[in-house]
Amino acid sequence: MDDTHVEAFAEAASDGIAFDGIEAAVEGGRYVVETAAESETTSIADLDGLAASYPEYISNWYFWHAKAPQAEPRWAYLRWLENAESTPIPDRYDQLREGLTTTWGELSITVTLDEDDERVYDLRHVDDTGTDADSLDAYDDPLDARTLAKHDDRDRYRPLKTAPTLQSGWMFPELGPTELVQTVDFFYPATISNWHRDREGELDVTHWRDTVDRQTGIYGVVKTWDRGDGYEHVNWVAEACCDDSQCLKRREWQYDEETDLDVDGGSGEFPCREPCSLVIAGARQWTKLEGETSQTYEFELTPSEKEQIEDIIDAVADGEADDIREADIYEGANRYRTRFLRAKLFDDEGNPGGETEQ
Amino acid sequence: MDEALVIAAHGSHLNAESSTPTYDHADTIRATGAFAEVRESFWKEEPSFREALRTVDADEVYLVPLFISEGYFTEQVIPREFRLEDWDPELWDSDGTSATNATLTAEDTDQTVHYCGPVGTHDSMSDVIVQRAESVTGDSNVGEGFGLAVVGHGTERNENSAKAIQYHADRIRERDRFDEVQSLFMDEDPEVDDVADYFESDDIVVVPLFIADGFHTQEDIPEDMGLTDDYRTGYDVPTTVEGHDIWYAGAVGTEPLMADVVLERAADAGADVSSAIEQVREETGGGTTAAGD
Numbered sequence: 001m002d003d004t005h006v007e008a009f010a011e012a013a014s015d016g017i018a019f020d021g022i023e024a025a026v027e028g029g030r031y032v033v034e035t036a037a038e039s040e041t042t043s044i045a046d047l048d049g050l051a052a053s054y055p056e057y058i059s060n061w062y063f064w065h066a067k068a069p070q071a072e073p074r075w076a077y078l079r080w081l082e083n084a085e086s087t088p089i090p091d092r093y094d095q096l097r098e099g100l101t102t103t104w105g106e107l108s109i110t111v112t113l114d115e116d117d118e119r120v121y122d123l124r125h126v127d128d129t130g131t132d133a134d135s136l137d138a139y140d141d142p143l144d145a146r147t148l149a150k151h152d153d154r155d156r157y158r159p160l161k162t163a164p165t166l167q168s169g170w171m172f173p174e175l176g177p178t179e180l181v182q183t184v185d186f187f188y189p190a191t192i193s194n195w196h197r198d199r200e201g202e203l204d205v206t207h208w209r210d211t212v213d214r215q216t217g218i219y220g221v222v223k224t225w226d227r228g229d230g231y232e233h234v235n236w237v238a239e240a241c242c243d244d245s246q247c248l249k250r251r252e253w254q255y256d257e258e259t260d261l262d263v264d265g266g267s268g269e270f271p272c273r274e275p276c277s278l279v280i281a282g283a284r285q286w287t288k289l290e291g292e293t294s295q296t297y298e299f300e301l302t303p304s305e306k307e308q309i310e311d312i313i314d315a316v317a318d319g320e321a322d323d324i325r326e327a328d329i330y331e332g333a334n335r336y337r338t339r340f341l342r343a344k345l346f347d348d349e350g351n352p353g354g355e356t357e358q
Numbered sequence: 359m360d361e362a363l364v365i366a367a368h369g370s371h372l373n374a375e376s377s378t379p380t381y382d383h384a385d386t387i388r389a390t391g392a393f394a395e396v397r398e399s400f401w402k403e404e405p406s407f408r409e410a411l412r413t414v415d416a417d418e419v420y421l422v423p424l425f426i427s428e429g430y431f432t433e434q435v436i437p438r439e440f441r442l443e444d445w446d447p448e449l450w451d452s453d454g455t456s457a458t459n460a461t462l463t464a465e466d467t468d469q470t471v472h473y474c475g476p477v478g479t480h481d482s483m484s485d486v487i488v489q490r491a492e493s494v495t496g497d498s499n500v501g502e503g504f505g506l507a508v509v510g511h512g513t514e515r516n517e518n519s520a521k522a523i524q525y526h527a528d529r530i531r532e533r534d535r536f537d538e539v540q541s542l543f544m545d546e547d548p549e550v551d552d553v554a555d556y557f558e559s560d561d562i563v564v565v566p567l568f569i570a571d572g573f574h575t576q577e578d579i580p581e582d583m584g585l586t587d588d589y590r591t592g593y594d595v596p597t598t599v600e601g602h603d604i605w606y607a608g609a610v611g612t613e614p615l616m617a618d619v620v621l622e623r624a625a626d627a628g629a630d631v632s633s634a635i636e637q638v639r640e641e642t643g644g645g646t647t648a649a650g651d
Binding site (some may be wrong): 069071074151157159162185190193197206216217278 | 371372373385401402405408409412413415430434435466
């Protein structure tokens with residue numbers, strides 16, 4: 001054990017320590033120690049004796065008081081990663097030596113102990129949990145997470161950090177506690193802070209109505225979408241944008257304080273406290289589109305063609321259009337099938353054939 | 359007490375590169391160690407303006423908008439979204455290009471926030487424009503025989519937008535470094551389309567006063583000026599248009615010296631960053647002299 005750890009512990013013991021299953025005090029020049037694992041108090045004469053008797057408790061105390069970031073949300077998050085509140089020392093150290101893995105969105109975080117019993121954090125994509133380190137690109141600078149978060153595996157821009165499209169193939173193999181929370185925060189900004197507020201019962205949720213009411217400029221128009229006669233349109237927005245398949249945050253905002261939405265908020269570990277800028281940008285467009293009046297259009301489809309249109313909408317909405325194989329003409333949303341439908345039904349102006357407005 | 363710097367920028371839902379200058383300048387400042395924490399925040403990306411403050415631990419935050427002009431974003435959107443209590447644009451006491459700073463409290467986090475004017479209207483921005491001209495010509499003494507065009511949006515969206523352009527054009531003109539200095543606009547006269555008509559000099563450096571490269575700086579302006587018929591095919595620097603060599607610089611906000619303007623804003627609001635300013639000016643080619651004339 002590092003001498004500085006036991007020295008710091010001994011110094012703190014003079015004011016009394018009670019932390020993670022160990023209590024220590026100084027009485028008559030001797031260290032009086034009691035642990036949750038032992039029923040009796042032990043009296044120890046010197047630092048060497050302390051270090052020899054309680055290495056794990058002391059290293060644990062030192063980590064949480066001198067190494068882990070002290071800001072409450074970060075501290076609590078790191079504690080949560082190793083089930084600190086429910087797993088006592090020394091069991092926790094046994095588990096840490098094996099490695100404790102937690103999933104956070106699409107991130108997989110494994111905390112282990114190195115040869116000096118120091119915590120080391122391994123961070124990678126959840127799909128790479130079992131992947132050999134040699135086949136992953138290794139990073140050590142938390143700032144690199146910003147670059148990795150920018151594009152998906154197909155190099156498409158990710159405007160929403162918590163979309164379930166994080167690219168894989170990378171790892172941060174040896175982060176310290178401060179760097180770990182920084183890196184997580186660059187991948188998923190503010191999720192740790194909001195998770196902590198939520199745990200403490202202090203999450204400041206701003207519901208749809210209040211969010212919409214404060215919009216100005218080009219987004220001010222969204223206010224006019226709420227006409228005081230229901231919130232079905234907001235259900236549609238949440239189903240379109242906030243489903244687990246689109247965003248890994250757990251939606252906590254509702255229509256307003258009294259009116260919950262009817263669609264599921266998702267099962268994400270970290271909460272979403274208000275409609276985000278993508279939702280508002282989408283809502284602006286829908287406000288305009290939904291201002292139009294419905295009309296009746298008449299054109300004929302075979303039953304298979306109707307089914308095909310449903311397939312195309314499903315494939316686009318579920319992001320599966322690109323996965324349909326070129327020659328898989330059995331799929332309604334196949335490109336050749338869709339081109340055939342267009343060739344048959346659409347006239348030169350791109351309208352479905354025989355369209356009449358009634 | 360630990361202090362944090364939070365940079366507020368626009369960002370984009372569509373353009374991956376919109377955030378790049380913000381990240382770059384934040385990294386330059388991080389490397390100086392002048393602040394315990396430096397964090398980027400965005401209107402269109404994350405962390406959002408609404409949640410950026412809770413990502414920093416410091417009780418005291420310098421908030422600098424990486425925006426060109428004073429107006430809608432700096433006076434309404436940013437203070438509202440950061441929940442700065444008792445904000446009033448009067449606190450900056452600005453004529454449209456003279457914003458200072460105001461010390462406020464964030465309603466949701468109780469942090470003390472020194473809300474600074476935008477980088478675009480700080481005096482040291484004139485230095486960045488000149489530096490951009492040096493970068494694009496590869497000549498640290500560029501000026502003699504050259505005209506300089508400072509290009510902005512115009513007033514269509516924000517009346518102060520044109521003011522910021524004029525302000526820096528006037529300041530640079532007074533230095534007598536370039537033979538001619540002219541402000542040009544995208545949506546009003548004098549228009550950037552007619553750049554060649556407004557200069558007698560054979561060589562014209564064109565610097566758009568935009569934070570990030572994107573649709574306007576990479577597509578509109580090069581095509582409007584006749585540098586290319588199709589931005590996708592690119593253009594030479596310089597390109598000859600109507601007998602003038604046009605040195606098109608792209609967005610001024612990508613110039614590394616911009617990091618200095620962010621620091622200057624924080625310094626004006628009381629941050630103790632003088633050695634960081636010196637370091638950044640040294641590293642980014644701004645020299646060691648103080649900003650201004």
